[in-house]
Amino acid sequence: DTGVSQDPRHKITKRGQNVTFRCDPISEHNRLYWYRQTLGQGPEFLTYFQNEAQLEKSRLLSDRFSAERPKGSFSTLEIQRTEQGDSAMYLCASTHSSGREETQYFGPGTRLLVL
Amino acid sequence: GENVEQHPSTLSVQEGDSAVIKCTYSDSASNYFPWYKQELGKRPQLIIDIRSNVGEKKDQRIAVTLNKTAKHFSLHITETQPEDSAVYFCADQGAGNMLTFGGGTRLMVKP
Secondary structure (H helix, E strand, O other): OOOOOEEEEEEEOOOOEEEEEEEEOOOOEEEEEEEOOOOOOOOEEEEEEEEEEEEEOOOOOOEEEEEOOOOOOOOOEEEOOOOOOEEEEEEEEEEEEOOOOOOOOOOEEEEEEOO | OOOEEEEEEEEEOOOOOOOOEEEEEOOOOEEEEEEEOOOOOOOEEEEEEOOOOOOOOEOOOEEEEEEOOEEEEEEEOOOHHHOOOEEEEEEEEEOOOOOEEEEEEEEEEEE
């Protein structure tokens, strides 16, 4: 499968625990995005990387959230001290940037449930 | 973009009829407008997109129109089929590189 992959697909955790998600973009894609989608809503931007550099972060990304893309390939999104309001689908997307208007391809998402 | 409004939130049509979904945006810097289809439990998949230097684009039964002056764009699906049933999201890409999505339209095509 040469598409964007995410792991795990589902995660159930207790409030206060830390969780980490992984995203593997399409090979050769230099831009990687994280979005969050709650039930019945459109995806909301969290952050994005160009290669290993984190270029922009949304106001939605509180101090409990951190993302990395250390080698410019896969990325991880960590949520510390999870809260029930963190329950959502976390989507990753990637694109190859040669300008600004490039198609973003989404992964299957990681569905997080915080009890 | 800054804000994207999408209407209607639900749309029910008879198989074979047309469906139209409309979006408005506020960011004057927006110049790329993709449409995604999301089936239950699956990832959003791009179905068509349009760039600001084009007013209309068509791909078989799907077409998108863009009016930059009025800041709105629309998705048109003709000859709808039951497998078109899904949630459709419009989005825009503004001054930043991220996409701002509308709230989604749940399309139901009745056989």
